[in-house]
Amino acid sequence: MLEKLMEITKNHHELFKYSIPLIASENVTSYAVRRFYLSDFGHRYAEGWIGKRFYQGCKYMDELEAFAVELTKKLFGCEHANVQPISGVTANLAAFFALTNPGDTIISVSVPDGGHISHDRFSAAGVRGLKVEHYPFDVDNMNIDVDATKRKVEKMDEKPKVFVLGASLFLFPHPVKELVEVAHEVGARVMYDGSHVLGLIAGKEFQDPIKEGADVVTASTHKTFPGPQRAVIMCKKELAKKIDHGVFPGVVSNHHIHSLAGYAMACIEMLEFGRDYARQIVRNAKALAEELYNLGYNVLCPHLEFTKSHQVAVDVSDFGGGDYVAKKLESCGIILNKNLLPWDDVKNADNPSGIRIGVQEVTRLGMKEDEMREIARFIDMALKDKKPIKDIKNEIKEFKSNFLTVKYTFEECPAYEFPKVV
Incomplete structure (x- = not known):
């Protein structure tokens, strides 16, 4: 049985070693990042918040999480960061918990137009019990039509509580500033899913959704950002408690400390390179x-x-x-x-x-x-x-x-x- 497991794993490595990997949602980590997967952090639980855990033995896990938060703030210039989500969908679900109630309406990019499934009614948004409207989309420019969105929102009897930006097919920066104005006029929050472009944001080569006014930024950390498979949420300070509560106890218990250490290492790499x-x-x-x-x-x-x-x-x-x-x-x-x-x-x-x-x-x-x-x-x-x-x-x-x-x-x-x- 061990030989079979080794064979499968080695064959997988060989497949990618001699192929051209062009999946837009994948990356390869350095040994510096991978090294932390093998640490004792992978055997432990750190349920709760920094300094307020439900187990003993968390002294250095607290230090690690605080350090990862510090690195995130430095890299992205955010007011608050939560580094506990273990996937992009988990981060999105936590944000929906923080920003909405069941029965609320959100507006997002449809899946055919490039939106991620978690932004729609048949995934995380549906799990939260949200109604989903879709942005009018400018197909020629592969982007959200701002003027048509304004007209649509004006006509809606039930205004969206959250404007979701970001996408799975994501060629161009979204009109964050323009849609922040539309959202705030109706008392809505703007949530930007930067999963695909997080590394480009960190490298100052895309857009900066935080500076452009997004209230919350969610992102997985293993696409353009070359870290382990987990996620992060950044937000304005005024939303910190809601976001943290949406994450724990909302959707996360133990948050895989070994990959959190890998994420911290990837942040250090991105600050340099x-x-x-x-x-x-x-x-x-x-x-x-x-x-x-x-x-x-x-x-x-x-x-x-x-x-x-x-x-x-x-x-x-x-x-x-x-x-x-x-x-x-x-x-x-x-x-x-x-x-x-x-x-x-x-x-x-x-x-x-x-x-x-x-x-x-x-x-x-x-x-x-x-x-x-x-x-x-x-x-x-x-x-x-x-x-x-x-x-x-x-x-x-x-x-x-x-x-x-x-x-x-x-x-x-x-x-x-x-x-x-x-």
Whole structure:
């Protein structure tokens, strides 16, 4: 049985070692971050708040959590931070607990327009018992239509209690300042889900939702932010008690202290390397999008230079749809995901029009604009059957063999080696 478990794990490492990882919601951590996963913190509970735990033995866990809060405030310039949520959805649910009551209405981006499932009635918002309205969406510019939103809110008998911003397909900054004005006019709060772009926010390469007036910012910490899989909530000081109570006892008990230590280490890395890393991510996304466009692909928003984030969206209807394309590319060693686009029916989620590409992980491996153009050519070879799949896979394996080291960290390390515990 042990041999089977080792085999599965090693095979997984080999898969990613010789593939091009382009999932927009994933990243690879440094050894500096991973080291903390193996600490004794992983055996312990720290239920409660700093200095007010329900168990003994939490002295250094208190110190760690306080340090993680301090680092978060320094990195993002927020008034208050809660570092206990263990996932992005958990953070969103905690914020809904803090800001709403069951039966309240919120307004968010629909899933076909790029919204995250947790912002909709069939996920976290529904668990809280919220009614969900959707923003009018400007499909050409892949963003929220502010003027149409103003008109919609004016006509609503029951005004939204929360305006949810941020998305899962997130190409451009959202109009935070403009919608803060609309929200505050009707007594609503603005919640910004920065999960996908947290690393870009930290690196000053996207937008700063806190400075633009968002009341609450939630985010997972493992997408453009190269930390472990957990989350953070930042908010205005006046909401601190509500947010903290929404987290504990609302949706979190023990909050996985070992990965919290890893998050603190990732914050330290981003304070040192975040600007260079975030800048290269955006440059890479633009280069990949432009090359795909030049090769004849229907890349969204060419008039806006395709993207200002880590993501590229492509309509691949002419190549069999998102599901077919994602599976074909996977067979060649290119890993990305199918994605609904605004003109898709949610009922067709199994094979939507689009694919979503994220470049944050390959950027962490040291790839730059020239490599993005090479990746575009690999995609083109696969989708236009220019070479047999086996040949493309071998070329990708050779290409990837030059990019197996984690960069933008204090001590470069192998990205996909299965670590040995001595």
